[in-house]
Amino acid sequence: MATPHYRSSAWPVAWIWIGLIVYASLHPFSGWRSSTSDWLSLLWLPKPHSSRFDLWSNFAAYAPLGLLMTVGRLRAGERGRWAAFKALLAGCLLSLLMEWTQNFLPMRVPSRLDLAMNSLGTGLGVGIALLLNRSGWLLRWQILRDTWLLPHGTVGIALLLSWPMALLFPPPLPLGMGQGLSHLSEALIDLLANTPWADWVPQTIPSDTLSQGSEMFAIALGTLAPCWVAFEMSRNPHRRLVLMAAIVGAGLISTTLSTALNFGPDHAMAWITPPVPYGLGLGLLLGVGLAWLPRRLIAAIGLIALTTLIDLVNQIPNDPYFALSLQGWEQGKFIRFHGMAEWLGWGWPFAALIFLLVRLTLGKEPPTSGPKDLSTIPP
Numbered sequence: 564m565a566t567p568h569y570r571s572s573a574w575p576v577a578w579i580w581i582g583l584i585v586y587a588s589l590h591p592f593s594g595w596r597s598s599t600s601d602w603l604s605l606l607w608l609p610k611p612h613s614s615r616f617d618l619w620s621n622f623a624a625y626a627p628l629g630l631l632m633t634v635g636r637l638r639a640g641e642r643g644r645w646a647a648f649k650a651l652l653a654g655c656l657l658s659l660l661m662e663w664t665q666n667f668l669p670m671r672v673p674s675r676l677d678l679a680m681n682s683l684g685t686g687l688g689v690g691i692a693l694l695l696n697r698s699g700w701l702l703r704w705q706i707l708r709d710t711w712l713l714p715h716g717t718v719g720i721a722l723l724l725s726w727p728m729a730l731l732f733p734p735p736l737p738l739g740m741g742q743g744l745s746h747l748s749e750a751l752i753d754l755l756a757n758t759p760w761a762d763w764v765p766q767t768i769p770s771d772t773l774s775q776g777s778e779m780f781a782i783a784l785g786t787l788a789p790c791w792v793a794f795e796m797s798r799n800p801h802r803r804l805v806l807m808a809a810i811v812g813a814g815l816i817s818t819t820l821s822t823a824l825n826f827g828p829d830h831a832m833a834w835i836t837p838p839v840p841y842g843l844g845l846g847l848l849l850g851v852g853l854a855w856l857p858r859r860l861i862a863a864i865g866l867i868a869l870t871t872l873i874d875l876v877n878q879i880p881n882d883p884y885f886a887l888s889l890q891g892w893e894q895g896k897f898i899r900f901h902g903m904a905e906w907l908g909w910g911w912p913f914a915a916l917i918f919l920l921v922r923l924t925l926g927k928e929p930p931t932s933g934p935k936d937l938s939t940i941p942p
Contacts, residue, residue: 572708572720573638577631579721581657584624586906588661594669621677622684629654629688637696638705647689654685711806712796719796722915723810726789727817729907733825734876736778737818737834737842738785741873741912773879775838782842783849784872786811790850791865792915795858795922803854811847862923869916 629650636646658681665671695701712720734740773781793806823831853861 572717573631573635575718575721576724577628577635579725580628580631583906584628584657585661587624589664589668589671595667596669618676618680621680622687625654625658625681625684626688626691628657629685630692631688633689633692634695634701637692637701643693643696647693650692651682651685651689654688655682658682658685711799711802713798718918719792722792722911722918723789725907726810726911727813729911730814730817731821732905732908733821734908735879736781736785736876737836737839738788738814739781739872739876739879740785740788740908741869741876742909773875777875777878779838779842779845781872781875782839783846784868784875786814786843786846787850787853787868788872788912788915789814790853791861791868791919794854794856794861795865795919798858800854804851807847807850807854859923862919865919866916866923869912869919873912
């Protein structure tokens with residue numbers, strides 16, 4: 564069945580996913596050196612021992628990429644076989660490039676097995692995309708999207724899909740992302756050291772303590788963080804509430820999973836400290852009221868709220884237990900996911916700020932487009 568040409572949200576998500584794969588594959592981007600003088604030997608990858616976890620994590624990382632690239636091509640009107648071939652080729656070439664580049668990093672080991680699992684994962688994603696297209700689910704998704712969201716929601720959907728993934732990297736406070744500001748400040752200080760502009764960089768100084776009231780407010784703002792994006796993309800208040808429930812639910816599941824990975828399944832709910840239920844309740848209560856506001860007003864309030872969240876998160880004092888939990892990501896078996904989740908956790912609030920600022924600046928009400936009912940879908 565041929566797929567009509569629609570603007571797809573698959574491509575922005577695919578490019579984000581490619582960036583995360585590159586980050587995870589080459590992290591920590593230090594210690595570059597040439598491992599051999601025989602450059603031709605680099606073309607034939609070694610076959611070192613890989614743990615089962617490493618092999619399946621490679622497989623799982625590339626399956627979404629194959630799915631997204633194939634869907635993006637199908638939605639652009641390309642024929643199924645040609646779209647599948649180009650997506651599979653792109654995934655295999657990306658994997659090969661990453662394995663070759665790992666020859667120059669002392670902490671990474673290239674492997675033919677990794678290349679094979681990456682390629683198999685890409686192939687699985689391609690196959691799922693073809694199956695979804697043949698069964699008509701891609702067109703059903705387009706109808707659902709046009710019914711629930713505005714046509715400019717391509718970038719917004721990418722933000723909403725990446726929010727639960729960003730929470731996999733342990734934040735200093737449940738649902739409290741935005742700690743990338745302090746790292747950006749440190750990077751600028753190092754860059755401008757011994758220059759006349761060295762004192763121009765504002766420094767984020769953590770406070771000695773953060774009151775439980777401030778923690779509760781920060782958790783409430785973290786709960787609302789994806790809602791600003793979702794509410795700006797939808798006109799209907801009732802649908803906004805459904806989106807809020809689904810997105811926040813996904814974030815809570817992701818937070819529980821992250822805690823279980825760090826401290827074990829028996830402590831999966833350890834993130835629920837005394838301020839958390841009150842912060843969640845306050846955030847959801849505010850979300851119910853905000854769902855009835857105009858889109859431009861929501862975007863304006865969202866800019867203030869996200870800025871406040873970033874400021875509060877960067878005031879949280881250093882916690883030795885939190886630093887210890889991060890070592891499980893930076894030095895343990897989660898090293899492959901460390902760069903991906905960390906990059907998302909640091910950058911997500913700032914990407915959401917840019918999205919809301921652009922929508923507030925443009926201010927136009929986009930027209931609806933696409934099919935309007937399920938009767939257009941062939942059986």
